[in-house]
Amino acid sequence: MSTLKYQSQAVAKPYFVFALILFVGQILFGLIMGLQYVVGDFLAGAIPFNVARMVHTNLLIVWLLFGFMGSAYYLVPDEAETELYSPKLAIILFWIFAAAGVATILGYLLVPYSTLAEFTLNELWPTMGREFLEQPTITKLGIVIVCLGFLFNLGMTILKGRKTAINMVLMTGLIGLAVFFLFAFYNPVNLALDKLFWWFVVHLWVEGVWELIMGAILAYVLIKITGVDREVIEKWLYVIIAMALISGILGTGHHFYWLATPEYWQWVGSIFSAIEPLPFFAMVLYAFNMINRRRREHPNKAATLWALGTAVMAFLGAGVWGFLHTLSPVNYYTHGSQITAAHGHMAFYGAYAMIVMTIISFAMPKLRGIGEANCNRAQVREMWGFWLMTVAMVFITLFLTGAGVLQVWLQRIPESGEALSFMATQDKLTIFYWLREAAGVVFMFGLIAYISSFWVKEKTA
Amino acid sequence: MSERFTKGMARNIYYGGSVFFFMIFLALTFHTTKEMPSRDNRQNITESVERGKHLWEVNNCIGCHSLIGEGAYFAPELGNVFNRRGGEAGFKMFFKGWMNAQPLNIPGRRQMPNFHLNDQEIDDLAEFLKWTSEMEVNNWPPNIEG
Numbered sequence: 001m002s003t004l005k006y007q008s009q010a011v012a013k014p015y016f017v018f019a020l021i022l023f024v025g026q027i028l029f030g031l032i033m034g035l036q037y038v039v040g041d042f043l044a045g046a047i048p049f050n051v052a053r054m055v056h057t058n059l060l061i062v063w064l065l066f067g068f069m070g071s072a073y074y075l076v077p078d079e080a081e082t083e084l085y086s087p088k089l090a091i092i093l094f095w096i097f098a099a100a101g102v103a104t105i106l107g108y109l110l111v112p113y114s115t116l117a118e119f120t121l122n123e124l125w126p127t128m129g130r131e132f133l134e135q136p137t138i139t140k141l142g143i144v145i146v147c148l149g150f151l152f153n154l155g156m157t158i159l160k161g162r163k164t165a166i167n168m169v170l171m172t173g174l175i176g177l178a179v180f181f182l183f184a185f186y187n188p189v190n191l192a193l194d195k196l197f198w199w200f201v202v203h204l205w206v207e208g209v210w211e212l213i214m215g216a217i218l219a220y221v222l223i224k225i226t227g228v229d230r231e232v233i234e235k236w237l238y239v240i241i242a243m244a245l246i247s248g249i250l251g252t253g254h255h256f257y258w259l260a261t262p263e264y265w266q267w268v269g270s271i272f273s274a275i276e277p278l279p280f281f282a283m284v285l286y287a288f289n290m291i292n293r294r295r296r297e298h299p300n301k302a303a304t305l306w307a308l309g310t311a312v313m314a315f316l317g318a319g320v321w322g323f324l325h326t327l328s329p330v331n332y333y334t335h336g337s338q339i340t341a342a343h344g345h346m347a348f349y350g351a352y353a354m355i356v357m358t359i360i361s362f363a364m365p366k367l368r369g370i371g372e373a374n375c376n377r378a379q380v381r382e383m384w385g386f387w388l389m390t391v392a393m394v395f396i397t398l399f400l401t402g403a404g405v406l407q408v409w410l411q412r413i414p415e416s417g418e419a420l421s422f423m424a425t426q427d428k429l430t431i432f433y434w435l436r437e438a439a440g441v442v443f444m445f446g447l448i449a450y451i452s453s454f455w456v457k458e459k460t461a
Numbered sequence: 462m463s464e465r466f467t468k469g470m471a472r473n474i475y476y477g478g479s480v481f482f483f484m485i486f487l488a489l490t491f492h493t494t495k496e497m498p499s500r501d502n503r504q505n506i507t508e509s510v511e512r513g514k515h516l517w518e519v520n521n522c523i524g525c526h527s528l529i530g531e532g533a534y535f536a537p538e539l540g541n542v543f544n545r546r547g548g549e550a551g552f553k554m555f556f557k558g559w560m561n562a563q564p565l566n567i568p569g570r571r572q573m574p575n576f577h578l579n580d581q582e583i584d585d586l587a588e589f590l591k592w593t594s595e596m597e598v599n600n601w602p603p604n605i606e607g
């Protein structure tokens with residue numbers, strides 16, 4: 001491990017490895033669901049769609065959390081120029097989180113959800129059964145405890161070390177993540193209030209504090225691979241996250257259009273969320289700009305590709321596809337359609353899956369004691385993974401968008417009486433769903449290529 | 462970016478802007494919660510509706526269906542199913558028949574599981590869906606198909 005500046009950065013490795021394992025699981029269940037979309041009774045007895053969906057989305061969130069934690073353990077000591085406060089705590093928390101995660105997923109798969117609710121005493125404090133927040137209450141508590149320990153460990157590290165803008169922004173984002181998660185514990189009987197505050201977790205995560213995390217990780221990697229002056233990069237970072245929060249906080253209003261809420265949200269939500277693409281666009285300019293102004297040729301070409309890729313794909317998925325349906329007169333027709341799914345996929349992949357793979361790409365060669373970068377062959381394989389996954393995701397998004405437009409046309413726009421029913425509409429969308437599934441298989445090949453790159457070695461000729 | 466625009470200025474915009482807009486967000490949210498009682502139909506939340514919401518959650522219905530547009534997109538919107546399937550006159554009959562007929566086992570068709578609910582529980586769920594359909598949500602969905 002001689003290639004690490006601070007030995008304690010090594011605790012990031014199990015986090016990254018486990019994140020990628022969960023990622024594979026996420027995609028497997030995505031493929032099962034994609035097939036159930038067209039062959040409705042496929043595995044319907046063993047893995048009903050709702051179970052597969054929980055597994056797919058919860059694995060996504062959990063692997064991203066592992067990825068964020070790994071990123072923080074890797075970059076905070078480096079930025080603070082000191083060893084991590086307690087590497088031991090980081091490893092203990094890793095095992096607690098991994099065990100809780102695996103147990104929860106097995107719970108979803110092995111017993112009916114209502115039985116899981118009963119076993120885990122959901123009665124005492126019901127929080128289960130809401131989209132993305134399906135975890136048993138006790139798992140949610142576990143997540144809070146892990147987050148507290150994690151934040152404590154990082155906080156103590158930063159306190160004793162250098163306080164860079166990147167570290168402060170990352171910390172703010174991570175604290176925000178933990179604080180907004182607390183709304184997951186609020187589940188009033190009144191559905192309208194339940195939904196209102198549910199968005200405090202979901203929206204204020206992905207269009208708020210997670211953007212700070214993404215910005216900080218991107219800034220760190222850009223400094224490392226370009227050698228551009230820290231002052232310049234940190235200035236950009238502040239501009240980007242300022243735009244993100246100024247637009248994104250009131251942008252929450254784009255979820256309050258159809259929710260027993262006053263009409264002013266139609267305006268507030270539309271106007272502020274229409275500005276939300278800006279920070280993502282700024283990230284594209286910034287990433288390309290910094291790489292053009294680079295002062296060194298970093299040997300890790302794959303990490304550079306990921307850094308540019310995440311900026312572009314986040315802009316497309318969150319910025320362009322988000323804007324597509326964010327104005328209230330449009331959202332009236334597209335709300336909860338396949339267009340939502342199209343956007344959700346590209347945004348999550350482009351912004352958060354890819355930023356985690358960016359830092360994994362950058363950090364793994366050092367964590368594994370290889371050096372600044374993997375050998376050329378391994379990088380080429382990794383870049384195959386990048387392109388296959390990314391292009392497949394573009395096609396998944398396009399096919400779902402096609403399905404969504406047709407769905408809106410057939411089911412939403414006509415008057416009652418003339419509109420097709422939901423199920424009749426779905427039958428008309430079959431071709432798009434088959435194509436989406438095919439693109440999903442390509443995505444899986446990309447992921448396999450990516451993972452296999454960790455074993456590729458230079459030819460000994 | 463120009464040299465006159467410094468990192469310190471960017472940082473101040475970030476702190477000032479986010480605190481300012483967060484305050485506005487909190488104020489609007491507070492105002493919204495004061496306005497909601499006249500729209501969200503809370504006066505009609507009975508014990509049965511409450512039990513119904515709980516059943517909705519512990520059976521993870523949201524994992525296939527959407528409810529007022531949020532949830533999954535695999536199965537029909539249920540925020541207005543009460544009106545779509547018979548309303549006051551016929552919904553409860555339809556609904557009981559529907560829940561007990563699952564799984565339909567039509568080859569190739571998307572399948573809804575049977576949740577083994579008793580009559581009381583089915584009635585509670587129906588009450589929850591009826592209550593939901595009476596929420597005032599700015600005329601969404603555009604038509605009865607949801």
Ligand code: HEM
Pocket residue numbers: 131206207254273274276277314317318319321322323325326327331334335336337340343344345347348351352530531532
């Ligand atoms: C990386 C950032 C983002 C991620 C990960 C993300 C992800 C998602 C997801 C998963 C949903 C579906 C939520 C549900 O299940 O109901 C959603 C909904 C939505 N997103 Fe985003 N999003 C991001 C950024 C944006 C931006 C920047 C905009 C606007 C410009 C936007 C506009 C919307 C809208 C309007 C909806 C509601 C769709 C509906 O009515 O059904 N999103 N987003």
Ligand code: HEM
Pocket residue numbers: 027030031033034037053056057060340341344345348349353436437439440441443444532533534535
């Ligand atoms: C093989 C590739 C994939 C397939 C076939 C697939 C399929 C699906 C399906 C069928 C759903 C449920 C849609 C519904 O509710 O009806 C879903 C939901 C979701 N998937 Fe995927 N998925 C894949 C990859 C991914 C990736 C790579 C990500 C992100 C990195 C992702 C993120 C999500 C999210 C955020 C949702 C919830 C969307 C929402 O609520 O709007 N999926 N996926």
Ligand SMILES: [Fe+2]
Pocket residue numbers: 203207251252254255
């Ligand atoms: Fe949002």
